[in-house]
Amino acid sequence: MSRQPPDDTPYSRIIATCSLLEIPPAWLEQTAPGGIIVAPFGTEYGGEQIIRLTVNDDGTSASGQFTRGSAFMRLRHQRTDRPSFDAYLHGKEWPAHGVRSTTSLSPRATGGWFEQFVIGSGVPGTFWRTERYDNDAYTLWLYSRDTLSWASADYERDRTRYEVYQSGPRNLWDELEAAYRWWADQGRPGYERFGLTVTLEGQHVWLDSPGNPVPQH
Incomplete structure (x- = not known):
């Protein structure tokens, strides 16, 4: 180039x-x-x-x-680095300084291809991974590229509220939820x-x- x-x-x-x-x-x-x-x-x-x-x-x-x-x-x-989770804990054990909360937004609702595009457009410098368990349960992990912030959201079937942990200067789940709800408020274009x-x-x-x-x- x-x-x-x-x-x-x-x-x-x-x-x-x-x-x-x-x-x-x-x-x-x-x-x-x-x-x-x-x-x-x-x-x-x-x-x-x-x-x-x-x-x-x-x-x-x-x-x-x-x-x-x-x-x-x-x-x-233009491929970006994806640091390991250990880089975000900075030598501490999980949940380190993570702050617990709950949300009514299912992590599953945010995982579609177009939903990812909408979230990525409104939450820059962020990527995700999943950790899967039995019975379709999983943890959605969110990471900032600078290794300073992370969040987790746990999905389990038949639940209406989901456990969230957030750590760092950015509340990444809050940012994701705001981007998703903005899109929903526009009529899911x-x-x-x-x-x-x-x-x-x-x-x-x-x-x-x-x-x-x-x-x-």
Whole structure:
């Protein structure tokens, strides 16, 4: 991505066949005004959709809507590290400084492919793992990329409240729940109402229009 573009740029189309966490800003500079960028776009938390972006007249931004779900291998240099759980306990035994609470939101409700995309759009720098037990029970573990925060939520069948532990400067389950409930409050919109705007400085996922970014929790 850091190499100089060839002499025949700008291109009218750029099509990626690998999943991206971030659209490289160089692609804006290498695409002609009005040109199209099509790429699988996923969040660090999970979920992935195909984005179709149109570059603006001066090549400083691109915007467009998602067109369908997808599942591609992540671009190699955008794959993030997934530290072990021990890195989050910082030498202490579980639950370390974890604070217990309960929630009415089932961890199972948050695990769908599109739900992961919505959560990842509103809860950046976070990933998850599961630890499974008998009778479909499991623990959903949430981790911040910086190893400072973690959370766990226990799922068991036929329960209406679920045990949660959270530790660190970020309350990751609270953030996840806020992102999920925001989506539910909007009427659980599908991919066709979401879009992405990319500039030379960054990017944001939005609902219905670029002026309505997905809130960060």
